[in-house]
Amino acid sequence: MKTDETILARDYAAGQGLRVTWRSGKLVSLEPSDAPSDIWIAPALTDLQVNGYGAVAFSSPKLTAEEMLKAVRTMHRDGCAQFFPTFTTDDWAKIVGRVRRVRGWCNQHPELRAAIAGWHIEGPFMSPIPGFCGAHAKEKMVSPTPAHIRELREAAGDAPILLTVAPEQAGVLDIIPLAVSLGIRVSLGHTNASAGEIASAVRGGAVSFTHLGNGCPQTLDRHDNIVWRVIEAEALHPGLIPDGIHVSPPLFRILHRVVDPARFWYTTDAVHPAGAPPGRFMMGKTEVEVGPDQVVRKPGASNFAGSALRPLEGVFRAAEMLGCSWREVWRRYSLQPRKMMGLDTDQFAPGKAADFCVLDFTMSEKPTVVTYIGGEKRSTLPAKGWMRSAGMA
Numbered sequence: 001m002k003t004d005e006t007i008l009a010r011d012y013a014a015g016q017g018l019r020v021t022w023r024s025g026k027l028v029s030l031e032p033s034d035a036p037s038d039i040w041i042a043p044a045l046t047d048l049q050v051n052g053y054g055a056v057a058f059s060s061p062k063l064t065a066e067e068m069l070k071a072v073r074t075m076h077r078d079g080c081a082q083f084f085p086t087f088t089t090d091d092w093a094k095i096v097g098r099v100r101r102v103r104g105w106c107n108q109h110p111e112l113r114a115a116i117a118g119w120h121i122e123g124p125f126m127s128p129i130p131g132f133c134g135a136h137a138k139e140k141m142v143s144p145t146p147a148h149i150r151e152l153r154e155a156a157g158d159a160p161i162l163l164t165v166a167p168e169q170a171g172v173l174d175i176i177p178l179a180v181s182l183g184i185r186v187s188l189g190h191t192n193a194s195a196g197e198i199a200s201a202v203r204g205g206a207v208s209f210t211h212l213g214n215g216c217p218q219t220l221d222r223h224d225n226i227v228w229r230v231i232e233a234e235a236l237h238p239g240l241i242p243d244g245i246h247v248s249p250p251l252f253r254i255l256h257r258v259v260d261p262a263r264f265w266y267t268t269d270a271v272h273p274a275g276a277p278p279g280r281f282m283m284g285k286t287e288v289e290v291g292p293d294q295v296v297r298k299p300g301a302s303n304f305a306g307s308a309l310r311p312l313e314g315v316f317r318a319a320e321m322l323g324c325s326w327r328e329v330w331r332r333y334s335l336q337p338r339k340m341m342g343l344d345t346d347q348f349a350p351g352k353a354a355d356f357c358v359l360d361f362t363m364s365e366k367p368t369v370v371t372y373i374g375g376e377k378r379s380t381l382p383a384k385g386w387m388r389s390a391g392m393a
Contacts, residue, residue, distance in 0.1 A: 006019060018041065039359070045312070046333070053075050065105040078371075081355035084116075084341075126169060149182065160183070187209060198233050243313075353373075355372065
């Protein structure tokens, strides 16, 4: 029988000292106790939009179970216990085939099953208009039918699904209530929907907006644009990429002033070079370059081709931009995405998986972060390259 393991640390939310005990991968107890003032504990992160990680592309036709396990372990190293593999615009049969394939691996590998909390389908029911379609293939955009939605539900089993759609695309408003009735969370994105179309989508059950500030042209009408319309739609929970680049720091701050921060969920929106050092990679037949800023671009080009942000770094970049403590923003990358998707939000309780991060500020204002998955130490990462924040500790 495995013996109990214990750590003394301060709860990231309440600030109180805790004695956290776990055994055989499960939390046993969390009791008030004296703890060092510079060692903190927080639930591991949850990312709802990951296209690939650790040099593994989830949409690759050559993807293997072993590569998926590699990506999961790299996500664990970077502070993320659970995530939604994201399959982007393509032929519908290929998308549902990818869901079925990875779901089958989850049934065979407990490690995959524990890490993959659901599925994010981003397209093909989105805008084909240049700028709004972003890096998605506009020629692959189609109108949804009830058969599409039922097939997706069948392919995913009973797992949570986040489906990104554009309300102005023919047929989308008609299928939103069906999707919601089947337990699918509907998110708007890659769209130039009018305020009226957004309102209709919300009445149908849409609850989210995918990577606000992205998936739209660089130049927008200053009087009326998709960003303003989403801000006004108080029922929507917008996702944000907190790298300081996909959403500029001034806009990031403004959004947190005019939108209730409890509505936000943070994501990397990572593509497969994420988690790897800067360099050049192949995305299909296209060579891309990842710079020190963790943005993916075609060599010599300024336009973004994706994100290589690591989840833990997203927390600290968000804190830097907002000039606040990492403790304040942590929930937007852990509790809030889970709440939006209807996942378990009581992560720190006896009987739950011992998935957590320990942040040690003993030696520096930049912490060393140790990630535990199932009670096992998966990494020790110094915060090299993370931005500093006056309220970080």
